[in-house]
Amino acid sequence: MMEGRTGWWETVIGLEVHAQVVSKAKLFSGAATQFGAEPNTQVSPVDAAFPGMLPVINRFCVEQAVKTGLALDAEIRLESVFDRKNYFYPDLPPGYQISQYQQPVVGRGKVALDMPDGTTREIGITRLHLEQDAGKSLHDQHPILSYVDLNRAGIALMEIVSEPDLRSAEEAGIYLRKLRSILRYLGTCDGNMEEGSLRCDCNVSVRRPGEPYGTRCEIKNLNSIRHVMQAIEYEARRQIDIIEEGGTIAQQTRLFDAGRNITRPMRSKEEAHDYRYFPDPDLSPLVLDPEWVTRMRVQLPELPDTKKARFVSAYGLSPDDAAVLVAEKETALYFERVAAGRDPKAAANWVMGDLFGALNRLGVGIEQSPVSAEQLGSLMDLIANGTLSGRLAKEVFAEMVATGADPGSIVEAKGLRQVTDSGAIEAAIDTVLAAHADKVAEYRAGRDKLYGFFVGQIMRATQGKANPALVNELLREKLTGESGGAR
Numbered sequence: 001m002m003e004g005r006t007g008w009w010e011t012v013i014g015l016e017v018h019a020q021v022v023s024k025a026k027l028f029s030g031a032a033t034q035f036g037a038e039p040n041t042q043v044s045p046v047d048a049a050f051p052g053m054l055p056v057i058n059r060f061c062v063e064q065a066v067k068t069g070l071a072l073d074a075e076i077r078l079e080s081v082f083d084r085k086n087y088f089y090p091d092l093p094p095g096y097q098i099s100q101y102q103q104p105v106v107g108r109g110k111v112a113l114d115m116p117d118g119t120t121r122e123i124g125i126t127r128l129h130l131e132q133d134a135g136k137s138l139h140d141q142h143p144i145l146s147y148v149d150l151n152r153a154g155i156a157l158m159e160i161v162s163e164p165d166l167r168s169a170e171e172a173g174i175y176l177r178k179l180r181s182i183l184r185y186l187g188t189c190d191g192n193m194e195e196g197s198l199r200c201d202c203n204v205s206v207r208r209p210g211e212p213y214g215t216r217c218e219i220k221n222l223n224s225i226r227h228v229m230q231a232i233e234y235e236a237r238r239q240i241d242i243i244e245e246g247g248t249i250a251q252q253t254r255l256f257d258a259g260r261n262i263t264r265p266m267r268s269k270e271e272a273h274d275y276r277y278f279p280d281p282d283l284s285p286l287v288l289d290p291e292w293v294t295r296m297r298v299q300l301p302e303l304p305d306t307k308k309a310r311f312v313s314a315y316g317l318s319p320d321d322a323a324v325l326v327a328e329k330e331t332a333l334y335f336e337r338v339a340a341g342r343d344p345k346a347a348a349n350w351v352m353g354d355l356f357g358a359l360n361r362l363g364v365g366i367e368q369s370p371v372s373a374e375q376l377g378s379l380m381d382l383i384a385n386g387t388l389s390g391r392l393a394k395e396v397f398a399e400m401v402a403t404g405a406d407p408g409s410i411v412e413a414k415g416l417r418q419v420t421d422s423g424a425i426e427a428a429i430d431t432v433l434a435a436h437a438d439k440v441a442e443y444r445a446g447r448d449k450l451y452g453f454f455v456g457q458i459m460r461a462t463q464g465k466a467n468p469a470l471v472n473e474l475l476r477e478k479l480t481g482e483s484g485g486a487r
């Protein structure tokens with residue numbers, strides 16, 4: 001909800017996400033798809049629309065779309081059709097884009113969002129269809145000419161359209177993160193927004209709560225979640241201001257200007273009939289074998305929602321912690337390796353606390369972690385078997401991050417093994433108490449706070465290596481025993 005001059009407004013958002021299919025070849029040609037290649041080195045005659053060239057569907061891309069549809073709990077349509085969407089663009093050589101329109105390969109589905117207040121929200125998926133990407137016009141290479149790079153022309157995209165179910169910029173952000181997480185679990189799209197493999201068009205309208213949907217504007221081609229959220233905030237505010245001034249919203253396609261954090265008009269919204277869609281005569285309908293679809297369904301990996309539920313039930317983690325650990329497939333895998341045969345809550349704390357902290361400081365993902373899951377596991381074992389205290393373990397962990405060495409060898413090399421020999425600890429306690437006889441007397445007279453001081457001195461005397469539990473036990477014995485009284 002957003003407050004305007006005249007009361008409250010509800011923002012209504014539907015997203016169209018373009019997810020580039022992870023595939024070595026394009027949707028209808030064998031040309032390569034590698035990101036960042038020299039311009040126009042990955043273009044087949046089909047992509048360049050040479051006369052007489054015919055498209056041949058890439059089975060692998062269809063498989064990725066079906067897998068994604070299954071993961072979105074969506075209807076898989078056994079017969080779908082590729083249409084021609086006609087429009088002129090310098091980077092679209094045939095003058096049309098091949099796209100599924102009225103008969104997409106995937107129909108209605110849904111995505112569950114974990115909301116910050118612990119509740120779950122279900123967002124409807126309208127459809128997922130396959131289409132070709134266009135090439136790229138380069139306007140910054142020459143003072144007065146534009147260049148065209150066709151490397152991207154013909155790459156397979158999955159367009160994933162949501163119902164207008166989202167109600168705030170924040171929800172849109174959660175939705176996109178969840179969708180990206182699902183795509184990455186599946187491996188059907190790498191979700192890399194900087195490289196443009198995940199792009200988003202945002203449809204935004206506002207209404208009074210309970211009223212019918214208002215007229216929407218579509219903000220094109222946003223390539224970061226932050227921009228999506230900023231664009232929605234700005235656009236909703238803009239529409240509220242216009243309506244409150246007595247104006248009406250014109251349905252429009254708009255662009256987000258990240259530098260100025262505003263949206264501005266690009267063109268008035270075209271209608272579907274303007275594109276003169278018709279079934280591509282070069283392609284027969286796409287017909288799927290139901291048994292093949294069933295096999296795809298059976299082969300789906302464990303997805304974030306299921307994994308989260310399992311982390312809660314099998315490891316006893318809180319739903320919040322489980323959500324953090326399953327957001328990235330690699331993190332979940334890492335956690336499970338650490339937790340195997342160990343205390344899962346302690347494992348979760350190490351991963352989400354010290355490890356995430358270290359990765360953040362280094363600016364790397366968990367795949368590049370200097371500390372492997374096996375190494376973190378051994379560190380936990382050294383705590384469990386009494387070799388390391390929690391404090392020493394933190395020191396060893398810092399050394400592991402810095403050097404990549406095994407915890408065992410760090411303990412040996414630095415002599416960090418904790419002292420559990422009660423004779424040695426007792427000796428240290430005696431020395432400390434003898435050196436501070438005045439404080440011992442004060443303590444015995446009732447200044448309880450001095451207890452912490454003694455512990456500090458003893459830890460210092462043992463270079464922090466004394467087992468804290470033993471120190472406590474022996475120190476209490478000494479302080480009470482020698483006083484002769486019961487404290």
Ligand code: ADP
Pocket residue numbers: 012013014015016161162163164165203204205213214215216218272
């Ligand atoms: P088009 O193909 O013209 O972009 P669609 O009917 O496919 O139009 O809808 C595109 C997106 O617009 C969908 O994500 C849908 O949820 C969203 N949408 C539809 N109506 C509204 C509305 N009133 N406010 C916000 N979003 C909307």
Ligand code: MG
Pocket residue numbers: 016201218
């Ligand atoms: Mg659209």
